[in-house]
Amino acid sequence: MIKIFTFLFCFYLSAFSLEKRDFRDETIYFVMTDRFVDGDPRNNDIYGDEYLPGNLKYYQGGDFKGLIENLEHIKDMGFTAVWITPPVMQPPGRYQNLDKSYDAAGYHGYWAWDFSKIDPHLESPGASYADLIKSAHEKGLKIIQDVVANHAHGGYVNPSVKWYSDKGKVYGMGKVFDYDNDKENWFNRKGPVIADLLDFNEDNPETVKWLIEIYKKYQDMGVDAFRIDTVVWMKDSFWKKFTEEMHKNKKDFFMFGEVWTNDDYDLLAKYTKLSPGDPMNSSMSVLDMPGSSMGTWGKLEKVFKGGDYSYVDEILKNDRKYKDATYLVTYLDNHDKPRFNAPGWDGSPASVEQYMDALNFYFTSRGIPCVYYGTEIMMSGGNDPDNRKMLGIEGIKASKNNPIYAHIKRLNALRRTNPALRKGYQKKLFSSKDIYAFSRTWEDDKVFVFLNKSHKEEHININVPKGKYFDLYSGKNFDIKSKAYSLQIPPHSMIVLSKIKDMK
Numbered sequence: 001m002i003k004i005f006t007f008l009f010c011f012y013l014s015a016f017s018l019e020k021r022d023f024r025d026e027t028i029y030f031v032m033t034d035r036f037v038d039g040d041p042r043n044n045d046i047y048g049d050e051y052l053p054g055n056l057k058y059y060q061g062g063d064f065k066g067l068i069e070n071l072e073h074i075k076d077m078g079f080t081a082v083w084i085t086p087p088v089m090q091p092p093g094r095y096q097n098l099d100k101s102y103d104a105a106g107y108h109g110y111w112a113w114d115f116s117k118i119d120p121h122l123e124s125p126g127a128s129y130a131d132l133i134k135s136a137h138e139k140g141l142k143i144i145q146d147v148v149a150n151h152a153h154g155g156y157v158n159p160s161v162k163w164y165s166d167k168g169k170v171y172g173m174g175k176v177f178d179y180d181n182d183k184e185n186w187f188n189r190k191g192p193v194i195a196d197l198l199d200f201n202e203d204n205p206e207t208v209k210w211l212i213e214i215y216k217k218y219q220d221m222g223v224d225a226f227r228i229d230t231v232v233w234m235k236d237s238f239w240k241k242f243t244e245e246m247h248k249n250k251k252d253f254f255m256f257g258e259v260w261t262n263d264d265y266d267l268l269a270k271y272t273k274l275s276p277g278d279p280m281n282s283s284m285s286v287l288d289m290p291g292s293s294m295g296t297w298g299k300l301e302k303v304f305k306g307g308d309y310s311y312v313d314e315i316l317k318n319d320r321k322y323k324d325a326t327y328l329v330t331y332l333d334n335h336d337k338p339r340f341n342a343p344g345w346d347g348s349p350a351s352v353e354q355y356m357d358a359l360n361f362y363f364t365s366r367g368i369p370c371v372y373y374g375t376e377i378m379m380s381g382g383n384d385p386d387n388r389k390m391l392g393i394e395g396i397k398a399s400k401n402n403p404i405y406a407h408i409k410r411l412n413a414l415r416r417t418n419p420a421l422r423k424g425y426q427k428k429l430f431s432s433k434d435i436y437a438f439s440r441t442w443e444d445d446k447v448f449v450f451l452n453k454s455h456k457e458e459h460i461n462i463n464v465p466k467g468k469y470f471d472l473y474s475g476k477n478f479d480i481k482s483k484a485y486s487l488q489i490p491p492h493s494m495i496v497l498s499k500i501k502d503m504k
Contacts, residue, residue, distance in 0.1 A: 021252040021280065022252075022280065022423065023081075023225065023254035023280065023327070023368060024326055024327060024368055024422045024423045025080070025422055025423075026080045026081040026142060026368060027078065027079050027080055027081065027363075027368065027369045027370075027371070027412055027415060028079065028081045028082070028083050028144065028329065028368065028369065028370035028371070029074045029077070029079040029081070029082050029083070029370075029371055029373065030083040030331075030334065030335075030370055030371065030372045030373060031067065031074075031082055031083065031084050031085070031373045032062070032085050032108065032335055032373065032388055033062050033063065033064070033067060033084050033085055033087070033109070033122055034059055034060055034061070034062040034063075034085075034107040034108070034109075034121070034122075035060055035062050035107075035373070035388050035389065035390050035391060036062040036066055036067055036070070036373060036391055036392075037062055037063075037066030037067065037069065037070050037391065037392055037393055037396070038060070038061030038062055038063065038066050038390075038392070039063050039064070039065025039066030039067070039068070039069050039124065039127065040063055040065045040066075040124040040127065041061065042124070043063055043120060043121050043122070043123070043124055044059060044061045044121065045059075046092075046120055046121060047092050047093035047094075047162065048093070049093050049094040049162065050093050050094050050105040050106075050107075050121075051105075056385035056386065056388055056389065057103070057104035057105065057385050058094070058104065058105045058107060059105050059107040059121055060107065060390050061390075062390070063121060063122045063123070063124060063127070064122050064123055064124065064127045064128070064129065064131065064132045065124045065126075065127035067082075067084070067132060068127055068131065068132055068135045070393075070396060071135060071136060071139050071141060072139070073396050073399075074141065075139050075140070075141060076409070077376065077405065077408050077409050077412060078408070078409050078411075078412025078413055078416075079141070079371070079412060080140065080141060080142060081141060081142040081143075081144055081224070081225070082136060082141055082142070082143055082144065083144035083146065083227055083370065084143065084144070084145060084146060085108055085109040085110070085146050085335075086108075086109030086110055086112065086145070086146045086147065086148055086229070087109060087118050087119060087122055087129055087145065088109065088112045088113075088114065088115050088116075088117065088118065088119060088148075089112070089113045089114040089115075089117040089118060089119045089120070089171075090105070090106025090107075090109065090111050090112070090113050090119050090121075090153065091105075091106055091111060091113045091153045091154075091163055092113065092162065092163050093105070093161065093162045093163055094161060094162070095111070095153070095154055095157070095161060096157070096158040096160060096161055097154065097156045097157065097158060097196060098156045098157065098158050099158075100158060106119075106153065107121070108335075108388070109146065110146075110148055110229060111152070111153035111154060111197070112148060112151075112152045112153060112170070112172075113152070113153055113170070113171060114170075114171035114172060115152075115170075115171070115172035115173075115211075115214045116171070116172045116173050116174070116214060116217070117171070129221070130221060130222075133221060133222040133223065134222070137222065142224035142225065143222070143223050143224055143225075144223075144224065144225040144226065144227055145218055145223045145225075145226055145227070146226075146227045146229060147215055147218075147226045147227070147228055147229065148229040148230065149200070149211050149215075149228070149229075149234065149238075149242065150194070150197075150199065150200060150229065150230040150233045150234050151193070151194060151197035151198055151199050151200060151230070151233075152170040152197065152198040152200070153170075153197065153198060154195065154196045154197055154198070155167060155168050155179050155180075155196055155197070155198045156195075156196030167180070168180040168181075168198065170186075170198060172210065172214050173210060173213060173214060175210070179198050184204075184206065185201060185204050186200065186201060186204065186206075186207050187199060187200060187201050188200060188201045188202070188203075192233070193233075194230065194233060199233075202234050202235055202237075202238040203235075208238060208241060208242070211242070212241070212242060212245045212246075215242075215246065216245070216246070216249045219246065219249050219250045219253065220249075220250075224253075224254070225253065225254040225255060225256075226246070226253075226254075226255045226256075227255075227256055227257075227258070227287075227329075228255055228256070228257040228258065228284060229258055230258060231257035231258055231259050231271060231284075231286075232259055232260065232261075232267070236270070236271075236274065239257075239271065239274055239284070240274040240275060240283075243255060243274060243275065243282070243283050243284050244275055244282075247277075247281050247282060251281065252280050252281060253280070253281075254280055254285070254327075255284040255285065256284055256285040256286055256287060256327075256328075256329045257271055257284045257285070257286050257287070258286075258287055259271060259286050259287070259289065260289065261289060261290070262289050262290045262292075262297060262298065262299055263290060263299075265290070265318035265321050266321060268286050268289070268290075268321075268322070269318075269321035269322045269323075271283065271284055271286055272284065272285055272286060272322045272323040272324070272327075273322075273323050279323055279324050279327040280327075283323065285323075285327040285328055285329060286322075286328060286329070287328070287329050287331065287370075288315075288328040288329060288330045288331070288367055290315050290318075291315050291328075291330055291367070292330075292331055292332065292333065292334070293332050293333060293340050293358055294332075294333045294334065294336070294337035294338065294339075294340070295333065295337055295338025295339055295340060295342040295346065295347025295348065295382070296337060296338055296342075296346070296347050297337045297338075298332075298333065298337070299311060299314070299315060300312065300315070300358070300361075301340065303358075304340075304350075304354050304357050304358040304361070304453065305348065305350065305354055307433075308432075308433045309431045309432065309433065309434065309435065309436040309451075309453075310431060310433075312361075312431070312436060313428065313431065316366075316426070316428070319366070319426075325366050325367065325426075326366045326367065326423055326424070326425070326426075327367075327368065328366070328367040328368070329367065329368045329370050330362050330365065330366075330367035330368065330369055330370065331362070331369070331370040331371070331372065332358055332359065332362060332371065332372065332375065333372055333375075333387075334370075334372050335372065335384065335387055335388055336384060336387075337383065337387070338381060338382045338383055338386075338387060339372070339374075339379060339380060339381040339382075339387050340354075340355065340358065340375075341355070341378050341379065341380045341381075342380060342381060342382050342387075343380060343381075343382050343386075345382065346382025346383050346386065347382060349380070350378070352378070352403055352404065353453075353455075353491075353492040354453075355375075355378060355404050355407070356403075356404070356407055356492050356493075357451070357453035357492055359371075359404075359407060359408065359411055360411070360451055360453075360493070360494050361436070361451060363411040363412070363414065363415055363421075364414075364415075364421060364440075364449045364451070364494065364496065365426065365438070365449075366424070366425075366426040366440070369411075369415070371408060373391055374389065374391050374395065375404065375408070376399040376402060376404055376405040376408055377391075377395050377398050377399045377402050377404070377405070378402065378404055379391070379395070410473075414472055414473055414496065417472045417498075418445055418447055418472060418498055419442045419443070419445050420440045420441055420442040420445040420446055420447045420498075421440060421447055421472075421496070422442075423442045424439075424440030424441050424442035424445070424446070424447070425440065425441050425442070426438050426439070426440050427439050427440075427441070429448070429462075429463075430460065430462075434452060434453050434454035434458065435450070435451065435452055435454075435458055435460055435489070436450075436451045437449065437450045437451070437460070437462070445498075446498075446499065447472065447496055447497065447498050448462070448464050448469075448496070448497040449494060449495075449496050449497075450462070450487060450489050450494060450495045450496075450497075451489075451494045452489035452490065452491060452492065452493055452494065453492060454491055454492075455491050455492070456491050457488055457489065457490055457491055458488070458489045458491075459486050459487070459488055459489075460486070460487050460489065461484060461485070461486055461487075462480075462485055462486075462487050463483050464480060464485070464497065465480075465499070466480055466481055466482070466483075467480060467499050467500070468480075468499070468500040469497040469498060469499050469500060470497070470498050470499075470500050471495050471496060471497060472496040472497075472498050473493070473494055473495060473496045474495065477500075478497060
C-alpha cells in the first residue's frame with residue numbers, strides 16, 4: 001500500500017511539474033535585490049559615494065550572493081517564482097539633479113546606464129546573474145526579471161556628479177547613444193517623459209530593434225518571465241511588436257506589465273489583447289492595480305481594514321474586459337506606495353488579523369498572487385523610500401516566529417492542493433460586510449471558498465450541491481445533505497470546500 005501511495009505521489013509531482021508552463025501555477029515573491037541580504041560587502045561602495053547605510057535613497061548592500069544564499073527562505077514559504085528589480089548596470093555613482101532638489105543612487109535598477117551589463121553592486125565571484133538563475137532553477141524557483149524599455153537614467157545632472165562628463169549617454173549591445181548629441185534620433189524629445197529620465201524614441205525602428213535584441217539576450221540566459229515597467233508611457237504599437245518578438249524567441253514566456261491606474265479597466269485590459277492567442281504566448285498580462293491594498297491608494301485596503309466586501313465586486317465585475325483575468329498578477333502592496341502596514345503619517349497600520357484576511361483573499365481569488373519582500377515580518381513602510389527598508393539576515397531569522405510567515409506558508413500549500421484555486425473561473429456566491437463567498441471552476445475541479453474577516457464566528461446558509469466535502473484549509477470533512485446547510489466560519493479564517501469524489 002505504501003509503495004502504491006509513493007508511486008502515485010511521485011506521479012502527481014511529475015505531472016504537476018510538466019504543467020508548470022502555465023504561470024498560474026506559480027506564486028511570486030517580489031524582491032528589491034539591494035534590500036534583501038548583503039552577501040558580499042566588497043561590492044557595496046564601488047564608486048565611493050553611492051553606498052550610505054541608513055539612507056534609503058542610496059545602496060544598502062543587498063546582492064545576488066545574499067539572494068542565492070537565502071533562496072531557501074523564499075522556497076520554504078512555498079513560493080515558486082522570484083521577481084527581482086532590474087539587474088542592469090546603473091549610473092556609476094551618486095546622482096544629483098541640476099537644481100540640487102533631488103539626490104539618490106540607482107540601487108533600485110530603474111535608471112539603466114548599460115542595458116547589456118549587470119550592475120556590479122549585485123554580482124560577486126561565484127554569484128553572477130547566471131549563477132542566480134542556475135541556483136534558483138536548481139531549487140525549483142523561476143526568475144522574473146523586471147525590465148524597462150521606456151527610458152534610461154536621469155539626464156538633468158548636476159556638475160558635482162562624478163559621471164557628469166558622460167551625462168546623457170546610454171550603453172547597450174556594444175553601442176553608445178548620446179542624448180546631447182543624438183545623431184541617430186534615439187531619444188524622444190516630444191514628450192511626455194517621466195521626470196528627467198532619458199526617454200527612448202519608439203518611432204525609430206532601430207531603437208525598437210535594439211531594445212528587443214537586448215531583452216532576448218536575457219531570455220536566452222534562462223530568465224523565465226518579465227515584469228514590464230512603465231507600460232503606458234510607450235505606444236501600443238511598440239508593445240505589440242515587443243511582446244510578439246519575446247514570444248517568438250521563447251515559448252510559454254510569461255509577461256505582465258505595470259499600468260498605473262486603479263480605475264481605468266479598459267486601459268488595463270487593452271494590453272492583454274494586443275495580439276490574439278493564449279495568454280502565455282501572446283501580448284502581456286498586467287498587475288491588478290485596482291485590486292491591490294497599497295497604502296492610501298489600493299482600492300481593497302479599506303476592505304481589509306474594517307470596510308465592506310462589496311468593494312471587491314466593483315473590481316471583479318470588470319474581469320470580462322481582460323483576455324483572461326486568471327492571469328492577472330494580484331498583490332497586497334509593493335515598492336511604489338506605502339505598505340499595507342504603514343506609519344500613521346503615510347497610510348495606516350495593519351494588524352495580524354488584517355494581514356491574514358487580506359492574504360486569504362489574494363491566495364484564493366482569481367489571479368497569480370505576488371507578495372512583496374518583508375510582508376512575512378509585517379514590515380512597516382510609508383512612501384518611497386520608506387517602503388524599501390532592508391530585510392537582512394535579521395529579518396529572515398525574525399520571520400520564523402512571525403504568524404504571517406507561517407500563514408503565507410500555509411496559503412501557498414493550500415493553493416497547490418487544487419487546480420481550480422490556481423486557474424479556475426470565479427463566480428460570486430454571497431457577500432456581506434465581513435463574509436465573501438465564491439466558487440472557482442477548472443475543468444472537472446471545483447472549490448467553494450468562504451472568507452470571514454470578522455472578529456467572531458459567522459454562520460452562513462450555503463447552497464452547494466449535496467455530497468461529502470473536504471475543507472482544503474482546515475482538513476475537516478463536511479457532509480452536506482440539504483440545501484439549507486448552515487456553515488460556521490471561524491473568525492479571520494476561511495473554509496475551502498472540495499467535493500470528495502466517489503472512489504471506484
